[in-house]
Structures are given as structure tokens and as C-alpha cells.
Amino acid sequence: MKNAVKGDIIYASSPDKFEIFEDGYLLFENDKIIGVTNEINDDYEVIDCSKKLIIPGFVDIHIHAPQINNIGLGADKELMDWLEIYTFPEEAKYKDVEFAKKPYQKFVNKLLNNGTTSSVVFGSIYNESTEYLMDLMDKTGLRAYVGKVNMDRNSPDFYIEKTQDSAKNTVKFVEDTIGKYKNIKPIITPRFVPSCTSELMTELGEIAKKYDLKIQSHLSENRREIKFVNELHPECNCYVDVYDKYGLLRDNLNTVMAHCVWTDEHEMQMLKSKQVMVAHSPYSNGNISSGISPVSKLIKNGVDVGLASDVSGGHEIFMGKVIVMASILSNMRWVHIDDTYPQLKFEQLFYMATKGGGKFFGDVGSFEKGYKADFLVIDDDSLSDSNDRTVRERLQRFLYIGDDRNIQSVYVDGKKIK
């Protein structure tokens, strides 16, 4: 049987414009979109969501699950201090899978309730709790890449691995989880250059290649961090070259690098030529004083950029808020730093939070034929006012002032999971 959801449908198939079908039908069969139309025949079983907005599920391409307890705390620190004081002590607790159960359930609920159907997730350095998280995400019906984190240097005694243990546990993690779930997949996750020796990075590059895995990490986030990387790797020209040298820039949309606040021309060229995706994390960049990423410049130069909450450097899981923050920081960059590149437009930002980031997953984040049937039903009645508003305005208003209370239903692969 084919299915149709009736409602006010809006999505961005390109960064330039919305496709809008007021009182339209989103058609799907099993886990795949058939298309969007204003008229249907009797072949379809209709779910009536008239007057509701129907939008693609959000895609968050960089988020740290074991930082969920710290959300909303410590934003008055800078990156390196924030890691020492808040982050590492918290992540270390995930050695105990019993401890992990409650916060990981909260993490999964938050993603679900905020309509983030696809995410790229950092776990902790511990296999057991990371695999527990994957089980939970699978049971909940979400789509994700999840990584066991690697750290074998410049980390506190209570949260560090030996190089060979780190590599060995990564192989075990991959073999335990690869092919185990339909929509939850392992990803290679060196924390960032300061926490990984050259030896470990080399091993991780080889594991990624052997098992054909994607890779996630951090790049050029903060000035102190970049200086530290340059000191650690005099054999490389710059930060991005370290990842490249040790085989961690897998090309063709197989690598996501978070932040890229201080990306220069060379780094931009590398990201473009390798087709590395950038996870723009505006809240985190603002909170811990990293800076404003040159997102428009990256995009104009052919780099793929998606949006990310970066919990808990960022404190907002709801991707609507992330869109707003990306817009504001882009405006401020345009006013104060560089007006050569335009401000990010609303269409572009919504694209980045859906189809743009969705590219990392394949056919995710749009309502074009063949895309995964991942969508949200938004009840924006509580946000309405005395005026008639267009579907575009209603979407904007939901993203700006709505929240999880407005997300009525969540579908992944055509199945209702909330």
C-alpha cells in the first residue's frame, strides 16, 4: 500500500528556494518518498494532517552524546578549559554502562522530541556504553552514525587510552556494530589532533579504509587549539594537513569536520578537493568564544556545509534554534568582518539543516523521489496570530519561536516513531 500525508508541505531541494505545496500530499511507499503533489488517486492511504506543516526531519551532523548532562553549563569558558573542567570528567563517567543508561535515554528522547531524525554522534572512549547508545537509537528508530572516541595523548589520566588499546577497541567496536542495524552505523572518531598520536591516527586511517567507514573529527575551532596543533606537528604545514597525512580525510563525503572557524584558503581548497563536509556549529562557536566561521565563503568555494548543534558546546538541540544562530552569526560576519560574501539566507540555512547535512547519509533531507521518508508533522497553531501567513512565514516562525511542543509526529523510513 502506498501512503500519503496531507498537509502544508515545504522543503528545500536546493539552497536557493523552497518547494511549497499548500494543502498538498507527501507520497511515500515503504521507506521511500515517491514525490509531492496537490492531487491524488485512490491508491493511497491518507494520513490527514491538514493545516499542519510537513517538513523533512532535521539533520544534525555533529553532537556529543555523553555531554548531554552538561547542556547549558560552562559556556563562560574557552575550549581548552571547558574540556578540562566540564567535558572530560563527565565523559569519563560513561565507563560505567549503568551510569550511561539514564543520560543516554535522555539524549535519545531529546533528539526524537526535537525532530532530529539523522545525526552524527560522538560517544565516549568506552565501547560498551557507546554500543548501548547505538542499541537505544536503533530501538527508537533514529538514523545515525555513532563513534567510539579515540584519545591517547594530552588527556587527563582518568580519561585516556593506550595507543594499541584504542586501536584494538576500535576494531572490536566496528566489528560488533557494522551491519548490525539498519540505520545506525559506526564511524571512526579521533577526538581531534591534540588527543591522538600520529601512530593512532595512522591506525585509525587504516581501519577506516579497511572497513570502508566514514570519519568524524574537529578542525580549526579555536586559536589556542590551532597553535597547539602546529606545535605538535612541525612535520605538517597546518591542521588539515595533519589529518590528511595520517589518512583521516577520506574523500567523497566520507569525512565530516566540525567547526572550521579559522579555515584559510589552503584548508578550504583541501576540504573542497577531498569533498570533506563541514559541520557548522554556531552555538558552540559563540559560547566558548571560538569565533564566526566563514560559512558563506566556504559554500561559495564549493565546500559542503551542514548544520550542527554540537551539544554541549552548543546548548540547543532543536535545529530551528541552530538555524537562527547560524543566521545571526552570518549577519554579524557580514557587518563586521567581511561583506564580500553574502549573509546566509533563510532558504540556504534550512537546506543546510535538512538536505545539505543529509548528503552525508545519502538520500536524506528532501522530499524528492527516492529520498528516505523521514519527515515531521508540525502543529504551529499555538504560534499563530491574527494575520494570514504564508507557508514560508509559518516555517520561519516555527524555527524562530517554536520548540519541541510544536513537533507533533516524527517519521523515519515512513514509520511513525513519535
Place this chain on the structure above:
Amino acid sequence: MKNAVKGDIIYASSPDKFEIFEDGYLLFENDKIIGVTNEINDDYEVIDCSKKLIIPGFVDIHIHAPQINNIGLGADKELMDWLEIYTFPEEAKYKDVEFAKKPYQKFVNKLLNNGTTSSVVFGSIYNESTEYLMDLMDKTGLRAYVGKVNMDRNSPDFYIEKTQDSAKNTVKFVEDTIGKYKNIKPIITPRFVPSCTSELMTELGEIAKKYDLKIQSHLSENRREIKFVNELHPECNCYVDVYDKYGLLRDNLNTVMAHCVWTDEHEMQMLKSKQVMVAHSPYSNGNISSGISPVSKLIKNGVDVGLASDVSGGHEIFMGKVIVMASILSNMRWVHIDDTYPQLKFEQLFYMATKGGGKFFGDVGSFEKGYKADFLVIDDDSLSDSNDRTVRERLQRFLYIGDDRNIQSVYVDGKKIK
């Protein structure tokens, strides 16, 4: 009878540090604070809010009531276009007091539910609906200055006044409302220099003086606006001098000017010497691409700065979010523009959103003896995690990720209004 509220009490009597009384008592008699203590005798009737946070009510020193319907819309425009396309057509509807009733009720409910006990409010150019709003705020029990807006040039045909009508209606508005309410007071409200002729500004200055009224307006928000002001007033050196020349900078904390994004040394000196308060409006400055105000520099130079939502240029009424946005923009200014002045600290920002802005009202925004008994009871249980958190951390978390759902009760003048 004297009253005491038992709970985890936190407030900022100075910008540098919090006063914290875990499991303490906030004491008040009638509408005034007596003090805060950890032990009490039998003279007090105790309201038990154990485990809840008790904080001063928020103070929002710049907000536009008739823009409430537009909240979350139009943030992809710049100031002058945003006024033309979204703002003026909406405000013009408030000629009809019947139309005004529903959105003004919504406006008042939003303030109440978000714990904004004191606010400085722009109405529309219409007396009747502005007075209706004041009645409503009075009945709800809020504290506010509310202004009938003045506009007699460079405004659309459908939303403009004749100079003499504008002045005459202002006198009527003042005489209708002065002394009418305990906590709701009229304020003189020239929209901004571009919308007011020199003649009207002169008249408004005289009315303010005659009736001893406070004044609110906008200053140095956007580069195009500033250029326009300079063209309109070749007889003045700069924007702030226009207000000064026409008698609209009443000194001694009697004037509030919103924005001050592009304030230079001269303007800063004027604001300081006249003791004009600045309403820092970070969301609006970000949304409509005005820029990042040099808040730390203003403060270090002795200018009083409070925080403002600036709805609907800003889309967040909750002052917790405004604090966060002010923090992020301050961080970005420090990283990218000027690291001579420090980032705004959390204590400072909370002070600005309570006692700092509260100075405009007199003894408002603190729990020191003699201050108004305006306070909020915050139930942050839904935000808690597996870790013990300090009262300071709980406050930070509430401001970052809490919302109206966590504001359990609201008190003004010692009376529970929610």
C-alpha cells in the same frame, strides 16, 4: 504580617558576583524586601518553595507591544526594509482597539509567563489602544513604562501623524494615564529621529519636562539609519546630539536609548554625562544585521546598560535567552573586533537583566532591603541531571535551556500574579 519564601535564593547586587543563599529565606513585608537570611523566627508566614530557585523578576527595558504578532518573522530584512514591510503595516492595525485586544492580551501573557515583571514598552501611535494596553498590564499586576509612539515624518501615509496632533495626543495620553496606576506609567516615546520633525521633538521635550516624564527612543542602531539622521540634521554633529538639542536626553536615569551599536567616543561621553541608560538588544541587533554593540566598553566608560528583548526585532521574550545572546555577541566582539575590553561575564549579564535595568525603575531587580518584592519561583527539576549542581550552575542552566515551563510563580510587590 511579614512573609518569607523558602528556597535556593540567588541574585546579583553588583555586576561582579552573586549573592547565594541555598535553602534560605527571602523576607518581605507588603511590597518591599526586608532581606535574605538562612534562619528566621516565628514572625514570618513562610511560603515553602524548597529546592526551587528564587530569583528577582526580569527587567526588559525595550520592547514593542504592537509587534507581538510579527515575532519570529522578517529576520531576513535589514532595519529600514523591516520597518516598511513588516512593522509599520502591523502597528497601523492598532488604530482599531478591537483588533488590539487579542494581541495585547497575548503580549501581556507572554511577559507574565516568562517572568518579565518590569518592562519599558513602545505602544503604537494610537492613544486608545495604548491606554487599553496599560489597563491590561495594570490588571495583570505587571510593572511598566508604556509610551504612545510619535511619528510625523518619513513614515507611510497609513501610519503617520500631523505634528500638532502628535503633540496634542501625547498631552492627552499623559493626562489620561499619569498617576492612574500604581505600577504602570506613561513615558515619552519619539520613535526615532528619522520619524520625528525638529518641531515635534521640541514639543515632546517640553512635555517631558513639564510633566517630569521619562523618555525612550532608539539611537545609533544601523549604519543606513545613522547616515539618514546625519543627512536630516546637518545642524547637529551626530545622532545623539539631535536628541540633546531638542531636549530629549533627560538626565539622571530618565532616558533609555535602545541599541547604541555604533556609539563612538563622543556619544559614549554624552550617554555617561547625562546618565542615559542603554537598552542592549542583542537578538534584534543580530537578526536585522545592525551589528554588535560595544557593551563592555560602554560599561567600562561608566554608561548604564540594561538588557532588552526588543520584540519583534528580537524574537525571544524570555530574558534568559537574551542573556545568552548578549554573551555570545560579546564573545564574538572580543574574538573578532576588539579584545581590549573583556567578554561579558555571566554575573554581569544577570545583573543587567535584573538590577542593572531595574535602576530605570528605581529600587527594582535586587533582594536588598527596600527593593520591590518582585521575584520568580523557578522549578528546574525537569532540567536536572545525574550530577549535583551548585545554585549558580542551576541558574545558568535555567537561563540557557529553561523556558516559561520552568517559571512556576511570579510575584510583583509581594503579590502572586502567576
